[in-house]
Amino acid sequence: MEKFTTHTGLVVPLDIANVDTDQIIPKQFLQKTERVGFGVHLFHERRYLDHEGTQVNPDFVMNKPEYKGASVLLARENFGCGSSREHAPWAIEEYGFKVVIAPSFADIFYGNCINIGILPIRLTEAEVEQLFKLSAEAPLTVDVDLPNNTLTCGDLTFKFSLNEFQQYSLENGVDSVGWTLNKLDKIKDFEAKMPAWQ
Amino acid sequence: MTTSTPQTMYEKLWQTHLVEDAKGETPLLYVDRHLIHEVTSPQAFANLRFHNRPVRHPERTIATMDHNISTRSIKIDAAGTGAANQLRALQKNCKEFGIELFGMGHKNQGIAHVMGPELGLTLPGTIIVCGDSHTATHGAFGALAFGIGTSEVEHVFATQTLRQNKAKTMKIQVNGHVGAGISAKDIILAIIGKTGSAGATGYVVEYCGEAIEALSMEERMTVCNMSIEFGAKAGLVAPDQTTFDYVKGREYAPKGEVFEQAVVDWKNLRSDADAVFDTVITLEAKDIKAQVTWGTTPGQVISVDGIVPSPEDFTDPVEKESCKQALVYMDLKAGTKMVDIEVNKVFIGSCTNSRIEDLRAAATIVQRYEGQKVVDSVDAIIVPGSYRVKEQAESEGLDKIFTDAGFEWRLPGCSMCLGMNDDVLGPGDRCASTSNRNFEGRQGRGSRTHLVSPEMAAAAAITGHFVDLNA
Numbered sequence: 001m002e003k004f005t006t007h008t009g010l011v012v013p014l015d016i017a018n019v020d021t022d023q024i025i026p027k028q029f030l031q032k033t034e035r036v037g038f039g040v041h042l043f044h045e046r047r048y049l050d051h052e053g054t055q056v057n058p059d060f061v062m063n064k065p066e067y068k069g070a071s072v073l074l075a076r077e078n079f080g081c082g083s084s085r086e087h088a089p090w091a092i093e094e095y096g097f098k099v100v101i102a103p104s105f106a107d108i109f110y111g112n113c114i115n116i117g118i119l120p121i122r123l124t125e126a127e128v129e130q131l132f133k134l135s136a137e138a139p140l141t142v143d144v145d146l147p148n149n150t151l152t153c154g155d156l157t158f159k160f161s162l163n164e165f166q167q168y169s170l171e172n173g174v175d176s177v178g179w180t181l182n183k184l185d186k187i188k189d190f191e192a193k194m195p196a197w198q
Numbered sequence: 199m200t201t202s203t204p205q206t207m208y209e210k211l212w213q214t215h216l217v218e219d220a221k222g223e224t225p226l227l228y229v230d231r232h233l234i235h236e237v238t239s240p241q242a243f244a245n246l247r248f249h250n251r252p253v254r255h256p257e258r259t260i261a262t263m264d265h266n267i268s269t270r271s272i273k274i275d276a277a278g279t280g281a282a283n284q285l286r287a288l289q290k291n292c293k294e295f296g297i298e299l300f301g302m303g304h305k306n307q308g309i310a311h312v313m314g315p316e317l318g319l320t321l322p323g324t325i326i327v328c329g330d331s332h333t334a335t336h337g338a339f340g341a342l343a344f345g346i347g348t349s350e351v352e353h354v355f356a357t358q359t360l361r362q363n364k365a366k367t368m369k370i371q372v373n374g375h376v377g378a379g380i381s382a383k384d385i386i387l388a389i390i391g392k393t394g395s396a397g398a399t400g401y402v403v404e405y406c407g408e409a410i411e412a413l414s415m416e417e418r419m420t421v422c423n424m425s426i427e428f429g430a431k432a433g434l435v436a437p438d439q440t441t442f443d444y445v446k447g448r449e450y451a452p453k454g455e456v457f458e459q460a461v462v463d464w465k466n467l468r469s470d471a472d473a474v475f476d477t478v479i480t481l482e483a484k485d486i487k488a489q490v491t492w493g494t495t496p497g498q499v500i501s502v503d504g505i506v507p508s509p510e511d512f513t514d515p516v517e518k519e520s521c522k523q524a525l526v527y528m529d530l531k532a533g534t535k536m537v538d539i540e541v542n543k544v545f546i547g548s549c550t551n552s553r554i555e556d557l558r559a560a561a562t563i564v565q566r567y568e569g570q571k572v573v574d575s576v577d578a579i580i581v582p583g584s585y586r587v588k589e590q591a592e593s594e595g596l597d598k599i600f601t602d603a604g605f606e607w608r609l610p611g612c613s614m615c616l617g618m619n620d621d622v623l624g625p626g627d628r629c630a631s632t633s634n635r636n637f638e639g640r641q642g643r644g645s646r647t648h649l650v651s652p653e654m655a656a657a658a659a660i661t662g663h664f665v666d667l668n669a
């Protein structure tokens with residue numbers, strides 16, 4: 001996993017609450033055995049006017065020319081709810097997003113983001129609202145500093161927090177499986193004490 | 199007498215699975231059972247191969263084919279090239295890593311969350327994970343069960359553990375007894391309607407109270423299944439005699455003295471009487487009526503005797519806007535009576551409602567209409583949750599009741615719940631569905647889903663609209 005320390009990027013405001021992972025990556029694109037090829041289908045039903053994905057929907061925010069090259073997704077509450085499909089953050093990452101900001105995330109989606117190196121930032125509803133307002137005035141660029149847990153936008157600085165180990169894992173690009181395999185003795189000790197029925 | 203702090207069932211499950219809680223690290227929990235399927239496992243296997251790592255406990259992992267298989271044929275190629283590639287990859291991966299697979303046509307094949315419980319793979323007091331968000335189903339047994347992403351699937355393969363932050367606890371108590379004809383699906387939809395679609399994000403929920411205790415295991419599974427639909431990490435029901443009787447004698451369940459010892463341990467799982475929950479929600483069962491969703495999240499739900507709400511009914515600006523968007527997508531007018539909404543598709547199936555009791559309930563309603571058939575304007579399909587359910591239903595003649603009435607009787611699978619195979623709705627189709635998600639496009643681009651119980655779905659198939667069966 002790539003290390004995440006700081007990032008500066010253009011924000012695309014997606015003003016929809018309860019965005020589920022079916023919307024992020026619809027089921028017809030889950031039939032892959034590889035980890036690539038999802039970015040082009042990100043938000044497929046909103047991004048394209050036709051099922052085949054040949055006609056771009058000019059009204060969808062991500063398709064507007066001023067948001068070309070955006071790498072920070074600004075979203076509303078309960079982002080990433082529904083299916084546990086990790087294909088959703090894979091699609092978000094492959095499209096070019098490094099950071100997702102929302103007032104709240106669904107639990108599985110949040111964990112999936114961290115596991116692949118995307119930074120999900122929880123801000124308060126009021127802070128998110130402020131960013132949406134600023135974004136409506138002119139395209140917004142933000143600076144994210146993970147070691148200092150700050151998101152800066154012009155004169156404004158917002159603090160955010162992550163669980164200690166998740167922060168460490170992102171900053172250091174930890175191979176989580178390898179990390180746990182170093183604890184094999186502890187796992188074996190645990191197994192030795194398990195009841196027979198377990 | 200004990201002096202220890204009273205614990206919730208979740209805390210007990212947590213403590214008995216805690217491998218390590220090292221400073222600065224997310225706690226490491228032991229995983230007893232890992233269920234896998236074709237869609238969310240291939241990339242995890244690929245990474246194992248890349249790092250030259252084995253599956254640490256292949257005997258704790260069970261694979262099934264469910265998400266994108268055809269419900270018309272047991273042929274692996276029947277649901278298209280993409281599906282076939284994933285199904286063949288699962289065969290190859292299971293063979294290479296020594297995992298037992300219930301593939302196409304196997305007598306144990308079925309939707310993971312139907313198959314696990316019916317085979318006795320699901321046990322109280324265990325941690326069960328699967329790369330599928332409806333894994334919470336198994337919480338009906340007092341197992342801590344939750345959905346995981348593919349990176350976590352890989353972590354479980356390699357280590358038989360997972361790192362988890364401790365969730366908050368929520369108690370949902372349903373007092374008294376539900377009225378006649380009110381199903382477990384109505385109970386859980388009413389709960390979600392009360393909490394909202396993200397009301398339990400960050401929580402593990404324990405369902406309790408007389409109305410929950412009175413439920414059969416299959417009904418408890420329906421309740422726990424939809425825990426994710428209001429954001430909960432997992433749903434739990436305390437194991438009791440109903441649970442032990444269900445588990446006893448099942449193929450993979452412990453036998454003899456080991457089973458007896460297990461029951462002793464399982465009886466201790468129950469939350470202590472004075473355990474403290476972070477949040478408590480109470481519902482009166484007698485107030486719960488048959489439920490139908492009107493919007494595009496499961497929380498947008500109302501009683502069948504109600505009307506489609508208006509954005510003006512909501513004070514929260516986000517809910518107001520969500521209502522507005524949902525009415526446009528669903529092509530519904532505020533104020534329309536729910537019983538006046540006409541459907542053209544009916545789907546009875548999914549890990550929420552495809553078990554034998556669900557099919558019996560639907561068949562009872564079909565019989566109540568005495569010889570009436572599925573109305574011409576409706577296509578109705580019934581998809582049993584597993585081959586065992588299918589076989590049982592056929593031995594009881596339920597398939598005959600359905601096919602005589604004009605329903606299509608299909609082969610087991612996830613089917614139209616997510617429409618990864620060819621069981622998809624077209625644009626503008628309106629479906630009464632016993633599944634768990636009414637998201638935009640979930641069952642097909644531009645399609646409209648109303649979540650209901652099997653009874654309501656059966657009635658909608660015959661009449662072409664929702665029905666207040668208690669009116």
